[in-house]
Amino acid sequence: MATKLGGLRTKLGSYYPYYLIIPAILYYIAFWAIPAASGVALAFQGPKGFTLRYFQYVIRDPYFYQALGYTFVFLAISVTVEFILALAVALLINTGFKGASIFLFVALIPMVLPEISYGAIWATGYAQHGWLNSLLVHVGLMDPSQPMAWLAYGKIARWMALLIVAEAWRGLPSVMIILLAGLQGISKEYGEAARIFGATGFQTLRKITIPLLKPSIQTALILRAIGAVQIFVIITVIFGHRNLPVLVEEAVYYFRELHQKQLGAAYALIIMGIVVTLSVLYLWLSGSFKGEEGRGE
Amino acid sequence: MRKLFAFFLIASLVGGAVLAETTLSVVSRVFSPPEEQKFIREEIIPLFEAENPGVKVDFEILTDSEMLDKLVAQKQAGNTTIDVLISYVSNFARLVEAGVVADLTDEMDVVAPDRTLSAGFLAQGQFDGKQYFIPFAGDDYVLVINRAALDYLPAGVALDSLTYEDLIAWLKNIYDATGMKAFALPGVRMGLLTYIVGSTILAYGGCFPELNSDAAQQAWDVWYRMYPYINDNWVTYKMVNDAMLREETWIAITHVARAGMVYLSDPTKFTLAPIPFGSVDRGSVAGNNSLALAEYAPNRELGLKFIEFMTRPEIQAKIAQGVSFNPAVAEAVKYIPPGPARDIIEVANIGMSGRVAFIPGPTAEGGDWGVVKQVFEDAFYYICARGKGVDPVYLDMQQDIINMQYLEPPCK
Numbered sequence: 001m002a003t004k005l006g007g008l009r010t011k012l013g014s015y016y017p018y019y020l021i022i023p024a025i026l027y028y029i030a031f032w033a034i035p036a037a038s039g040v041a042l043a044f045q046g047p048k049g050f051t052l053r054y055f056q057y058v059i060r061d062p063y064f065y066q067a068l069g070y071t072f073v074f075l076a077i078s079v080t081v082e083f084i085l086a087l088a089v090a091l092l093i094n095t096g097f098k099g100a101s102i103f104l105f106v107a108l109i110p111m112v113l114p115e116i117s118y119g120a121i122w123a124t125g126y127a128q129h130g131w132l133n134s135l136l137v138h139v140g141l142m143d144p145s146q147p148m149a150w151l152a153y154g155k156i157a158r159w160m161a162l163l164i165v166a167e168a169w170r171g172l173p174s175v176m177i178i179l180l181a182g183l184q185g186i187s188k189e190y191g192e193a194a195r196i197f198g199a200t201g202f203q204t205l206r207k208i209t210i211p212l213l214k215p216s217i218q219t220a221l222i223l224r225a226i227g228a229v230q231i232f233v234i235i236t237v238i239f240g241h242r243n244l245p246v247l248v249e250e251a252v253y254y255f256r257e258l259h260q261k262q263l264g265a266a267y268a269l270i271i272m273g274i275v276v277t278l279s280v281l282y283l284w285l286s287g288s289f290k291g292e293e294g295r296g297e
Numbered sequence: 298m299r300k301l302f303a304f305f306l307i308a309s310l311v312g313g314a315v316l317a318e319t320t321l322s323v324v325s326r327v328f329s330p331p332e333e334q335k336f337i338r339e340e341i342i343p344l345f346e347a348e349n350p351g352v353k354v355d356f357e358i359l360t361d362s363e364m365l366d367k368l369v370a371q372k373q374a375g376n377t378t379i380d381v382l383i384s385y386v387s388n389f390a391r392l393v394e395a396g397v398v399a400d401l402t403d404e405m406d407v408v409a410p411d412r413t414l415s416a417g418f419l420a421q422g423q424f425d426g427k428q429y430f431i432p433f434a435g436d437d438y439v440l441v442i443n444r445a446a447l448d449y450l451p452a453g454v455a456l457d458s459l460t461y462e463d464l465i466a467w468l469k470n471i472y473d474a475t476g477m478k479a480f481a482l483p484g485v486r487m488g489l490l491t492y493i494v495g496s497t498i499l500a501y502g503g504c505f506p507e508l509n510s511d512a513a514q515q516a517w518d519v520w521y522r523m524y525p526y527i528n529d530n531w532v533t534y535k536m537v538n539d540a541m542l543r544e545e546t547w548i549a550i551t552h553v554a555r556a557g558m559v560y561l562s563d564p565t566k567f568t569l570a571p572i573p574f575g576s577v578d579r580g581s582v583a584g585n586n587s588l589a590l591a592e593y594a595p596n597r598e599l600g601l602k603f604i605e606f607m608t609r610p611e612i613q614a615k616i617a618q619g620v621s622f623n624p625a626v627a628e629a630v631k632y633i634p635p636g637p638a639r640d641i642i643e644v645a646n647i648g649m650s651g652r653v654a655f656i657p658g659p660t661a662e663g664g665d666w667g668v669v670k671q672v673f674e675d676a677f678y679y680i681c682a683r684g685k686g687v688d689p690v691y692l693d694m695q696q697d698i699i700n701m702q703y704l705e706p707p708c709k
Contacts, residue, residue: 123533127530127539127540127543127545128528128529128530128540128543128545129543129544129545130543145476146476147545149528149529149530150530151529151530151532151533152529152530153484153529153530153531153532153682154682154683238533239532239533240484240485240486240488240532240533240535241485241486241487242486243485243486243532243533253486255362256360256362257486257487257667257671258665258667258668258671259362259391259665259667260665
């Protein structure tokens, strides 16, 4: 009997780690899985049962293609810009120059701001009598009698550039911190060895640092790409609904402004498909599915 | 250890005292700007709490859809917390259909004794002969002007008799003299643009929401000709008060509360005028913000008391003075002393003396006021912003979309 109980304890003991994650699993079921499943069901829920009409509507909706295009343009440019800038800042901080800690602290401030706050900061900046024009006037780059109308209607390319600048301001710290963590994990000996063999700084960066930083780069880019597809709060704060349509903003617009919840859910499902596809594609391209051996090849 | 014990004892006593209070939950789609929320929380709600010791009012701002979702979710869960709601006319039907607002027909003597409520607004709050909504504040529109613009007012034109044609000439004068596109139009989607254009259509003898009649086409032509003088950033203006206060624009037609916010900031710098005349009269699209009792309100009696409190003329007057909402109770004006706050209400009421349309909530199944607004916005973008001009075929197509939101066309 005692042996049997002991055996049961051992058996239970082997499941011990799983007991620990039960609260987290329950939390995810209640606050993630059930709402997500409801969202999926909503997208197929017509007045007479199952339907694909909402997806057909989305596919016929000219705003969908516009939103899709703008989302991908934003994703491609903003992620690239943020990555290049973040890498430069991370490399700078990693040199450990005097004041690097303070610089790091200041650089991280935008990351902790709520989206609505940084949206308001940039919305007031881009106003005709906003701080950006004031700054340009003060440095002598703008005639005060002719302030720039940054947010003038129909200037989509300019709006996209403004959006990328605003988003880079906030997104850069999160990419930078991941890259910096990766850089700090790379032994300085590699760099020293490269210098001894006569490599220039750029060659060291290209041939040693970046390859060793690949896992961090991968993580940062996937997270930022997903973040870029999900952007919408700052767009509505600065430009308002539908002036620069992107996918999530369209989902919100249908769901909240036009009260067409099924259409909003259909949009959400399409966005989820895009995000999953992007993540899988990137992981496949970066060789993450090949396992340890594959990565070493 | 003793200190820790004492701390927890005090904390539990304080917590207990707080829990002993009755909390009246009020959700509102009105008063969303932070200044207005602050005013209601600090100047109005404490008066009610003082009258009702032991009562704490929890005042929360929700969008229309959030409010409906929350009420429906609470009803389904059988755990209701909301007592009173302040909603907008376009959502009344949806709230009634969802069965989340109480019939107040037999409570009129309790919620609005000895006071005259706007008959038009009251009618909008009735469904199947039952009164669900009690008018609280009107949405109407006025012209707010930076006094610097007065130097360019066309000769012989008075603000009180300004027409849309005068307004175009005035804006042109400013533009020719200063290069400034001085007119601020709130162009953000789902904002005020529909009501402002709608007011012009009424002023030219049209109906609202009808955008393809001869009168409506005249009104669209006014906006088409005014467009070159509208500030380029119009499309991102949600409330024009920021643009007016920053002085990047000088003239705006906007909601009375937003205009009031600008005017009260400095009456020596800004002035007000009634909404302009069209070829027929002035026009105004009147929105209706009303109070309702949640069907499953946990504090029903207290909720009724709160509705009564909010429709008292002196409270309505206080709100009008604080945040410039136009009172829905006629007696309130008497309680507003002469001065800037009263100027705002009087100017708004002049606008309401012309052709007024009360916003007709959609009646068709699945009909939505958001769609009506989108149609007006699309039309403005098409005609004015994209420079296509007045196109009757396009307007007919857009009107069909509006008509689909109703069982019968809203303008016959």
